[in-house]
Every structure is written in C-alpha cells, then in structure tokens.
Amino acid sequence: MARSPAKPRPDDARLREDAQALHVALSALVRLYQFRDRDRICCHDISVTQCHALEVLVEQGAQRSQVLSAALRLDKSTTTRVVDALVRKGYVERTPDTEDRRAVSLRATAAGRRLYHRINDDLVEGQQALIADLPAETRRASIELIHRLARSAEARFVAGAACAPEACAPDDGTPSRCG
Incomplete structure (x- = not known):
C-alpha cells in the first residue's frame, strides 16, 4: 500500500522563505x-x-x-602543491614524523608562524571594525x-549531504556536473 505524502506543516512555507533569505545573505557574505x-x-x-x-x-x-589534506578538504596532489x-x-x-621515521610531518617555521599571526591580526582588525557598532549581546x-x-554545515558535508548527483543534474537532461 502506497503511503500518502506527509502533509506540510504550517511553518514549512516560512521555513523555506527563511532558508532562501539565509542563502542569499550567506552567499553575499561569502562572496565579499x-x-x-x-x-x-x-x-x-x-x-x-x-x-589556510x-x-x-x-x-x-x-x-x-x-591529515592536512583532510583539514583543507583538498586532494593529496593539490595539498602537495x-x-x-x-x-x-x-x-x-x-x-x-615522530611516530614513524619513514613518514614526514609538516610544520610551520618561525617565519610561517609570524606571517600567519600578522595576517590574522590584520583580518581580526577588520572584523573589529565591522562589529564595533553592534551591542555586545548581539555580537555574541x-x-x-x-x-x-x-x-x-560541516556535519552535513562530512555526512555526504553536500551534493547528491540528482541535485546537480541540469534540467536539460545532460549528465550531472558533480561527483
């Protein structure tokens, strides 16, 4: 016996509108x-x-x-470059590597750490200017x-929900662009 589709909850339409608004806002922020x-x-x-x-x-x-490849979500050859x-x-x-002498570990040099901190400090100053006029509770x-x-988002990405092939298939019947 076929199950009938679940009735939409009253807040589903509003949830969809909010999801669309979040998508627009995050897309603009990520681009910037x-x-x-x-x-x-x-x-x-x-x-x-x-x-990164x-x-x-x-x-x-x-x-x-x-491990670095996994953290960056890059393939091994790109990470190597x-x-x-x-x-x-x-x-x-x-x-x-301290655990396996046949293996190699990567580590930041003193110059690398200084550079990272200089870049990070610059970016944090930009963030500070961005949120300076917000009340403390709004910032937090x-x-x-x-x-x-x-x-x-990370949990969904790691679980493989980032892109299902059918979600990426164009409407014209051509093959999927992902996976």
Whole structure:
C-alpha cells in the first residue's frame, strides 16, 4: 500500500522563505569575504589556500600531509602543491614524523608562524571594525549563530549531504556536473 505524502506543516512555507533569505545573505557574505581574503592575504605573497594551510599548521601543530589534506578538504596532489610553495617560501618545513621515521610531518617555521599571526591580526582588525557598532549581546549571539551554522554545515558535508548527483543534474537532461 502506497503511503500518502506527509502533509506540510504550517511553518514549512516560512521555513523555506527563511532558508532562501539565509542563502542569499550567506552567499553575499561569502562572496565579499572571498574577495577580502584574496586582497588582504595575497599582498603577503601567499594565496588564500596557502594561508589556510599555514593556519592549520600553526593552530593544530605539525601533521602529516594526509591529515592536512583532510583539514583543507583538498586532494593529496593539490595539498602537495600548496605545501611545496610554502616550503619554497620558508613558511613550512618537512621533518621526520615522530611516530614513524619513514613518514614526514609538516610544520610551520618561525617565519610561517609570524606571517600567519600578522595576517590574522590584520583580518581580526577588520572584523573589529565591522562589529564595533553592534551591542555586545548581539555580537555574541551572532558569533554563536555562525558557529552553529558552521558546525551543522560541516556535519552535513562530512555526512555526504553536500551534493547528491540528482541535485546537480541540469534540467536539460545532460549528465550531472558533480561527483
């Protein structure tokens, strides 16, 4: 016996409208931040991706390339190119892994840590100017909301809900663009 579709809850329409408004707001914010990050980070002679790699190594400590790849959500070959550039610039070094001498660990050099902190301080100053006119409770609530959204989005991404092939299929019947 076929089940009838569930009746929409009264708040489903409002939830959809709110989700659409959130999508628009986050898309605008992400676009602005991508340009801001590129413009402010690249003046330090590293790319945004290199800066993210440096951030992981400074904040989380030395680690193997596979762990860094997972943290950056990049494939191994792309991570290798990012790390190679940071090594050439003197911001990262490869050292024997403490647990397995056959393996290599990546770690930020003193110059890499200084660069990361200089970039981070610059970005934090920008954030400070952005939120300076908000009441303290609004700032804290906004920060908590963004953390919750990030955790929820990460959980969905890690669970494989980022893109189902049928969700990416164009309406014209051509094959899916993802996966």
